[in-house]
Amino acid sequence: MMKTETKARAGAGMSAGGPEDDEALAAAVLRDLGALEEQVSRRLTAQEDRIAALDRKAAAASARPALSRAVQQEAPHRKAFAAYLRHGDDDGLRGLVPEGKAMSTAVAADGGYLVDPQMAETIRSSLRANASIRSIASVVTVESGSFDVLVDRSELGSGWATETGDTVETDTPQFEKITIPLHELSAMPKASQRLLDDAAFDVESWLAQRIAERFARAEAAAFISGDGNDKPMGFMTHTSVPEEEWSWGKIGFVTTGVSGDFAAANPADAIVDLVYALGARYRANASFVMNSKTAGAVRKMKDADGRFLWTDGLAAAEPARLMGYPVLLCEDMPDIGTGAIAMAFGDFAAGYTVAERPDLRILRDPFSAKPHVLFYASKRVGGDVSDFAAIKLLKFSVS
Helix, strand or coil: HHHHHHHHHCCCCCCHHHHHHHHEEEEEEEHHHHHHEEEEEHHHHHHHHHHHHHHHHHHHHHHHCCHHHHHHCCHHHHHHHHHHHCCCCCHHHHHCCCCCCCCCCCCCCCCCEEECCCHHHHHHHHHCCCCCCHHHHHEEECCCCCEEEEECCCCCCCCCCCCCCCCCCCCCCCCEEEEEEEEEEEEEEEEEEEHCCCCCCHHHHHHHHHHHHHHHHHHHHHHHHHEECCCCEECCCCCCEEEHHHHCCCEEEECCCCCCCCCCCCHHHHHHHHHHHCCCCHHHCCCEEEHHHHHHHHHCCCCCCCCCCCECCCCCCCCCEEEEEEEECCCCCCCCCCCCEEEEEEEEHHHHEEEECCCEEEEECCCCCCCCEEEEEEEEEEEECCCCCCCEEEEECCC
């Protein structure tokens, strides 16, 4: 605007050509320059004030403990959850509940709160990282108290027909419904209030790690040998029968031919029998399951050409393989012994189903173990065999 007016005045002065007009033009230019200088000065001053304010904030932030900075930058739910764990302050969690909604997943009526998504993911990752049937089984997330699996375990009948002959009625397939109830898995670590008050202590990482370790050990054992009473039903708990006597509802096994050991001559034959006892449609996705002691005995075996049956993974995190099939080392499997079933082989994605609810609940109890604070964490999980034909066992016995 000022440049336009200056140009207009300059044009008017030039057209007049008088000294008075030149003086007026010069005065106008000086006034415009003064206004421009004042405007630039104001902007520089405002910018300097903003820079000074940022410097003050940076200096104040650098003086705080590391945990305080982390909490300051966290999302509202995470900060509120940290306050609840440290001091039992649930005002922040209650404030996150949307108005006008009587029910919310953020707050539980009995005083328990859902873990924020980042922490819950930390715990689930730890569960997957541990050697457990969970890593090869079918895992489903449900919102109810149980999960039903429908299994088609009979063949659809068929027959040859002629052009003019009557069509004969054939067999109809039958469905088997397997109900997997969800059970409550809990852990209750504790810490002193003084430790929780220490600003340098990462409460959330400690809590997540402790819960993950406890839950991983408990569920890994239950998926193998759980009795189904307030815990998942393990696949080893079901009735096992010789493979030639197998029927639905039972798991078939083959034997090594020697009580408590592999046969002295051709010990690998028992493993070959185990592999081919499983149906061809399951073998493509099958895995071996055994503990480390059994693996130590098996990996010494060689074929007729002197080649080891056991091969280690060629890439990081790739499982070892036995006869070309991956091996999962589960320490809850039994050791080799007289009559022991120390090895399993099967398509566990088809044969075993883990059902769980997605939420992990935390209840803070500062009263029961003073001066310590108890953290009661719980989740609901269940598991059971969903296809009895998909898993076979190796029994260390004569018959």
